[in-house]
Amino acid sequence: MVIVRADGADGTATAGGERPPAAEPGTGPAPGTVRTKDWQLSLHLAEEGDTTRVHAVLDADGEVLHSDALARRNPRDAPATAVGDEFAVGRALVDLGHQLLRAGVHGATGPAEE
Numbered sequence: 001m002v003i004v005r006a007d008g009a010d011g012t013a014t015a016g017g018e019r020p021p022a023a024e025p026g027t028g029p030a031p032g033t034v035r036t037k038d039w040q041l042s043l044h045l046a047e048e049g050d051t052t053r054v055h056a057v058l059d060a061d062g063e064v065l066h067s068d069a070l071a072r073r074n075p076r077d078a079p080a081t082a083v084g085d086e087f088a089v090g091r092a093l094v095d096l097g098h099q100l101l102r103a104g105v106h107g108a109t110g111p112a113e114e
Helices: 081-109
Strands: 003-006 033-035 041-050 051-060 063-072
Touching: 033 041, 033 051, 063 081
Parallel strands: 003 033
Antiparallel strands: 041 051, 051 063
């Protein structure tokens, strides 16, 4: 099995320790090759009083998705900052997951099947 990085180079090195050049565009991977990709996820949290807001940004190979979510503490509950963070981040990630699923359905079947 050969692992190919997102830049197209495989994980092997030459005798001099150099990596081989990236694969030529338009050439498919050899059988048994595993291609890897790096997606970047950024979470930006802001706390104001009893409200935690999150802005999540997912860069999936140039397709950038955004999500905004929040969590508010019930005034009867004791302050617990971590809980607000967890709820707000969880909600933003769920929304990003839904966006990814919709994009997958759209890509696989076209807009009429959503």
